[in-house]
Amino acid sequence: MTLKEVITKKAIELRQEIVDFERELIRIPSPNPPGEYQAISRCVAKKLKEIGFEVNIVPSKPEKPNVIGRLKGTAGKPVLIHCGHLDTVPVGGGWTVDPYEALIRDGKIYGRGAYDAKARIVVYVMAAKVIKEAGFRLRGDLVECHTVDEETGGRDGAGYCAKEGYLKGDMAILEGRQDEIWFAECGHLTLRIGTLGEAAHAMYPWLGVSAIEKMTDVLVGLRKLQEELKARMSKIPGLSYSTINVGTIGGGSKSNVLADRCSIDVDVRVIPEVDVDEVIRKIEGILEALRKSDPKFKAELEVLMKALPSVTPADTPMIKVIQKVSREVLGFEPKAVGLHATSDGEYFREEGIPTIHWGVGTGKNRAHGADEFIEIDDLVNLTAAHAIVAMELLGYEAT
DSSP, X not given: OOHHHHHHHHHHXXXXXXXXXXXXXXXXXXXXXXTXXXXXXXXXXXXXXXXXXXXXXXXXXXXXEEEEEEEOXXXXXXXXXXXXXXXXXXXXXXXXXXXXXXXXXXXXXXXXXXXXXXXXXXXXXXXXXXXHHTTEEESSEEEEEEESOGGGXXXXXXXXXXXXXXXXXXXXXXXXXXXXXXXXXXXXXXXXXXXXXXXXXXXXXXXXXXXXXXXXXXXXXXXXXXXXXXXXXXXXTTOOOOEEEEEEEEEOSOTTBOOSEEEEEEEEEEOXXXXXXXXXXXXXXXXXXHHHHOTTOEEEEEEEEEEOOEEOOTTOHHHHHHHHHHXXXXXXXXXXXXXXXXXTHHHHHHTTOOEEEOOSOOGGGOTTSTTOEEEHHHXXXXXXXXXXXXXXXXXXXXX
């Protein structure tokens, strides 16, 4: 039998355990916020220990227990890191099934986190079990890192583990889809802009200053900046241009009172070819130009969150290995593309670790939406695929 046949056969034999582990994770709520991780952290740690990993709980804070397991190889190098996240988004509305029952119907498992990202944890962890039970040992070390707070920036999760030196490796595969390999990601800014006015009765508007009216000038400036950014297209497949979205706006107290304050929250996605600080300076420039042209214009800019773009070279060997294994095991080749978002990948790349995202599932699995699901066949097939990828990247020998 070929390696593909041996590993695929073993994954099929472990189908029920794969399904049971997925359902067990779904049934442990871990929405963020509020971010309660003790139970799911214990569950993942227990599974890793059963397989033979050396496990450490690495809390950035007492209530934020990250799980790191190491399956030692015969040579100890190279080192491959798998990283998933323990948290999910809150349940939200519109569900037709219990989001924590882990219902099985028509070959699918439903539940919050069924796809994002508990299925990714399952295929990463169970890939190690498939390798061992198929009668192989890895030469390099396999590290399983499953962390907190990815849905809210990951600073106490992957960010903490990477920066504090708990994660040392030669390459990392982070949670993602099975039909795409993400090797680059945009930078991300969350900004708050506030304009200040002077309250007055609406029938005497000349006695005051409307902060809302002043904000309209800011919005016009942001629209012009968006048009400027559209002209700078990314050369990375899957990416387009930097985007500006005004997501919330608020101000004023009553329709017959000039608003003394107005505030907008702005989401900015910055392609790798554009300097994040340059975008901030351009927005500050919009405000400064308005101050000079209008003595009554007063505004403040606050940077609430800043993440830089990060890129792994497109010729990294991981991508070629994943594409080859996918063709052989799954029957298709995932595209290598960039991601219009920021992820935990930035923390690994900051530490010099070549990093890509590849996991299980596709865009159809309703991530963050009602009736989120994962297909059981995908769980089993991707467990096999991840096992073979790890073997090819780390080397292996028969036990």
